[in-house]
Amino acid sequence: MVNVETFYPKKQLSKESKGEQVLAELRMRIISRQVKAGTVLSENQLGALFEVSRSPVREALRVLASENLVRPERMGAVVVGISEKNIEEIYDVRLMVESFTFERLLKMQTDTLVRELKKMLEMMEIAIKYKDVDQFSFLDLEFHETIIQSIDHHHIMMLWNNLKPVLECLIILSMRYRMMTNEKDFERILYNHELIVEAIDKKEKKLVDLAFERNFHDVHNQVEPIWTDEEMMKVVREYSIKE
Structure with a gap:
């Protein structure tokens, strides 16, 4: 995630695994509405953006779904956002x-x-x-x-x-x-x-x-x-x- 513009605190991100970095950054983008409700998140596109494989992206989306921030879809998710x-x-x-x-x-x-x-x-x-x-x-x-x-x-x-x-x-x-x-x-x-x-x-x-x-x-x-x-x-x- 070196070249990615981050919304979650950079110092804290550097301490986390790749998967945790993706999860923390996606969560912050959704809650801050940088990523709008209704946006379709693709595992492949997110993997390319964060320079990781699909596995950590898939796990991040699973956790975000458990937090009711996204709705799972085939090969990705739709942003629900926070009300x-x-x-x-x-x-x-x-x-x-x-x-x-x-x-x-x-x-x-x-x-x-x-x-x-x-x-x-x-x-x-x-x-x-x-x-x-x-x-x-x-x-x-x-x-x-x-x-x-x-x-x-x-x-x-x-x-x-x-x-x-x-x-x-x-x-x-x-x-x-x-x-x-x-x-x-x-x-x-x-x-x-x-x-x-x-x-x-x-x-x-x-x-x-x-x-x-x-x-x-x-x-x-x-x-x-x-x-x-x-x-x-x-x-x-x-x-x-x-x-």
Whole structure:
């Protein structure tokens, strides 16, 4: 994929296998609407584009079909895309997963978790200082995943892992838009994450509820307009190409 214009973060792509690279890039192109709904994806054409055999392309299309982003067809697929309803449902499930996790944490020893989260916050601050918005996005996702992992609940992790690939794209694209249009907003995002750490550390139910409400209220109010406004998404795609 050396000569292919990429929308998924290049640094992260370089760490993945050929098949994972194709999958991550196709997912990002579909969610950002660089590849429009209704587009027919051919295994042969995609293989030529990404300079891979048909096997990794076929596997990528299979995974994207399981995520309801494409509809399988003979020797390829048709792009379904992602709707507002899909996005709302993803955040609904995320809300349930993290709400359950926070309730469990109120009854657990969390000193080690708090230390880990504080280190991540420092790395998130550095990422924003150097305007590395993609690194910030990955750290944001890792921050929440670390919290969820801490309760050691197998089926909750299964739900999270099913959400994660598409959620990752949504977070990256929304953070890129913020970086281009309202960089100061990252101060608020960091503050909200600091509040989450404080809530976990102190185990005060009211503080936990406040931290949770602020984080998810912000998510719904800040992210959703991107998915209904083509001009906003065009700005994000242009940022992706520059990166």
